[in-house]
Amino acid sequence: MSVRHSLLAILDAGPMHGYGLKTEFEAATGDVWPLNVGQVYTTLGRLERDGLATSVADAEGQRTYAITEAGRAELRQWFGTPVSREVVPRQELAIKLVMAMRSGPEVVSEVVQRQRIATVRSLQEFTRMKATAEADGGLAWLLMLDAFVFQAESEARWLDLCEARLAARQAEPGHRTGSGDRATAGPVQPEPLPERSI
Amino acid sequence: MAILEVDRACKVFGSGEVRVTALDDVSLSVEPGEFVAIMGPSGSGKSTLLHLAGGLDQPTSGRVLLGGRDLASLNAASLAHVLRRQIGFVFQSFNLLGSLTAAENIALPLELDGVRPRKAMAAARSLLESIGLLAVADRFPGGLSGGEQQRVAIARAVIGGRSLLLADEPTGALDSLSGELVMTLLTQRCAAGCAVVLVTHDVRHAAWADRVVFLRDGRLADEVMPQAGPEGLLYPGRA
Numbered sequence: 001m002s003v004r005h006s007l008l009a010i011l012d013a014g015p016m017h018g019y020g021l022k023t024e025f026e027a028a029t030g031d032v033w034p035l036n037v038g039q040v041y042t043t044l045g046r047l048e049r050d051g052l053a054t055s056v057a058d059a060e061g062q063r064t065y066a067i068t069e070a071g072r073a074e075l076r077q078w079f080g081t082p083v084s085r086e087v088v089p090r091q092e093l094a095i096k097l098v099m100a101m102r103s104g105p106e107v108v109s110e111v112v113q114r115q116r117i118a119t120v121r122s123l124q125e126f127t128r129m130k131a132t133a134e135a136d137g138g139l140a141w142l143l144m145l146d147a148f149v150f151q152a153e154s155e156a157r158w159l160d161l162c163e164a165r166l167a168a169r170q171a172e173p174g175h176r177t178g179s180g181d182r183a184t185a186g187p188v189q190p191e192p193l194p195e196r197s198i
Numbered sequence: 199m200a201i202l203e204v205d206r207a208c209k210v211f212g213s214g215e216v217r218v219t220a221l222d223d224v225s226l227s228v229e230p231g232e233f234v235a236i237m238g239p240s241g242s243g244k245s246t247l248l249h250l251a252g253g254l255d256q257p258t259s260g261r262v263l264l265g266g267r268d269l270a271s272l273n274a275a276s277l278a279h280v281l282r283r284q285i286g287f288v289f290q291s292f293n294l295l296g297s298l299t300a301a302e303n304i305a306l307p308l309e310l311d312g313v314r315p316r317k318a319m320a321a322a323r324s325l326l327e328s329i330g331l332l333a334v335a336d337r338f339p340g341g342l343s344g345g346e347q348q349r350v351a352i353a354r355a356v357i358g359g360r361s362l363l364l365a366d367e368p369t370g371a372l373d374s375l376s377g378e379l380v381m382t383l384l385t386q387r388c389a390a391g392c393a394v395v396l397v398t399h400d401v402r403h404a405a406w407a408d409r410v411v412f413l414r415d416g417r418l419a420d421e422v423m424p425q426a427g428p429e430g431l432l433y434p435g436r437a
Binding site for chain 1: 385407410
């Protein structure tokens with residue numbers, strides 16, 4: 001998540017105080033990513049240093065920040081650049097499954113089943129929250145919830161595929177089930193992981 | 199009392215070498231106003247279960263009760279009557295009659311039940327209005343989007359106060375937003391007291407249900423009910 005670009009995007013609508021930026025950011029993202037006010041001022045300091053924002057102090061010393069032309073150009077570039085998959089850090093489940101394969105198919109099956117229940121439960125909750133968001137009319141929050149829904153869906157579908165692959169592999173002639181597999185055949189080779197956010 | 203009760207149902211197709219157990223000792227109880235989704239890989243028994251629930255097929259063993267009545271105890275005429283009055287079906291293909299307008303399609307089941315045409319049309323229009331589709335009442339299916347056609351098909355399935363709606367992949371042919379509108383409508387029908395059983399491959403749509411049941415190889419594998427509150431989901435550690 002780029003705090004720097006998010007602050008520029010908020011400033012693009014008009015000048016604002018540091019604290020206002022913090023509350024505006026949190027409101028827009030449904031308080032999912034709380035910012036501490038220190039982080040906001042550090043980032044604003046860097047934006048000023050890089051010529052992307054300017055500030056003026058009022059009589060009480062409170063500073064109002066505004067975006068510059070260079071800041072607008074930077075913002076346009078951010079919007080125009082796709083997010084790299086490499087910055088998505090949540091590979092823990094994939095790693096857990098690959099490790100579970102070393103312990104045998106029963107363990108993989110258990111991991112898949114438990115994870116799927118948790119994922120579907122999350123999906124149910126996000127869906128309920130969407131109904132509320134829809135009623136409230138807030139589009140930004142609705143879009144965020146859609147993103148969570150699709151991420152959870154992709155995880156659930158990936159789990160289905162893992163399970164189907166495992167079942168197909170176990171049904172192959174000559175396949176021996178159970179963790180005894182490992183002693184004779186060595187570690188089970190994992191299928192290549194799909195290149196997607198999980 | 200449960201509107202639908204499937205009690206230890208088994209369904210076997212064929213015999214001997216080609217014997218296939220499509221459903222193996224599955225029980226499912228659905229209360230009025232409840233929304234249940236059935237998921238599972240192809241061949242796991244989802245559609246078989248839906249067919250048994252809708253009286254389109256009979257279990258090899260076990261019972262199916264609709265509003266407390268064992269479907270096997272009814273003769274053909276009363277079975278047809280009970281199914282027509284209580285159950286609505288929705289499929290992936292909308293199956294609307296192309297020569298009738300949206301309102302006429304919805305009014306048709308009432309007319310088949312003996313309601314006079316004018317009264318049936320008034321009921322159809324009132325239902326269309328309640329689901330925000332009155333504007334399409336006089337249009338023919340060919341002039342409606344896929345999502346609109348499916349919502350009209352759902353209205354046709356629930357008209358006349360049917361208490362159970364069985365939906366087999368109703369969003370399969372729709373884009374994401376149209377699919378959501380269909381799911382919203384199903385949820386609204388549940389709130390109005392109609393029970394919905396949805397068979398779907400799409401976990402995103404299954405998540406709209408109160409309960410998600412997973413079938414695998416004809417058996418009930420998992421059942422998911424909502425548990426974690428939103429706090430636990432979005433703000434782990436802060437809940």
